[in-house]
Amino acid sequence: MAKKKIIGTCKLCLKPGQELQNSHIISEFFYKPIYENGRFQIFSSNTTNSSRIEQKGLREHLLCWSCEQKLGNWEKYVKELLFDRAPQGIDHGDRMEYPGVEYSQFKLFQMSLIWRLGITKHDRFSNVDLGRKHEDRLREMLDRSDPGEPYEYACFTEHVAYSIPEYGSVILPPTKGAKKFQGHPCYRTVLGGMVWCFFVSSHMAQFPKPEIFLSKSGVLPVWKESPSARKFVREWTAPIIAEHTTA
Secondary structure, eight states: OOOOOOEEOOTTTOOSSEEOEEEESSOGGGTGGGOBTTBEEEEOSOTTSOEEEESSOOEEEEEOHHHHHHHHHHHHHHHIIIIISOOOOEEOSSEEEEOSOOHHHHHHHHHHHHHHHHHOOOGGGTTOOOHHHHHHHHHHHHHTTOOOOTTTTOEEEEEOTTTOGGGGGOOEEEEEOSSOBTTBOEEEEEETTEEEEEEOOSOGGGOSOGGGSOOTTSOEEEEEOOHHHHHHHHHHHHHHHHHHHHO
């Protein structure tokens, strides 16, 4: 039986009358390490439904075919860079630095992630509220493939699977930090064994530590696990682990 076509307005290019693709909210390659027998457990911010068995990564009819391909190209680049090629980095003690990263593709991928998390109707990601101004500006930048400056909708990554390998098989929904980071709000999530911190702020040009972000010269810093990152992950997972241990 043929699947019913969903016709509507593309959320990215805003063209009406498009056949909407069943788009991933979180890129599929983040799910592959945690599939078990075709299923996985996803954590939720909803306390009445803290976890649920899923069979596929969460999707929604969001994008036309052309925009789906655009985001797919950015995803393909990041997947190959981080997970297929496993690039050699330079150890700086508190971080690894990876030179030769294509700034535009990697930055646009990061921006597309937080944008999708902000516009989806899935309650699993209801913690993300970008606000109309940021949602519209992100959409416009993505539509014209404009990565902006390193501080615009910036994201830094921190590897939590160095000392806790099991966190490489976990996806945590994004949550807004209770405290601002260097005076700026950010959303944190765990994907691919890393904490991703997305900044959604109008005042990032004054951010005091721009070196924590991907640079225009193509140097990607990935910070080693910190006590705050470990605490964030454990606070999310401990209640669910306890629930299944005592069940």
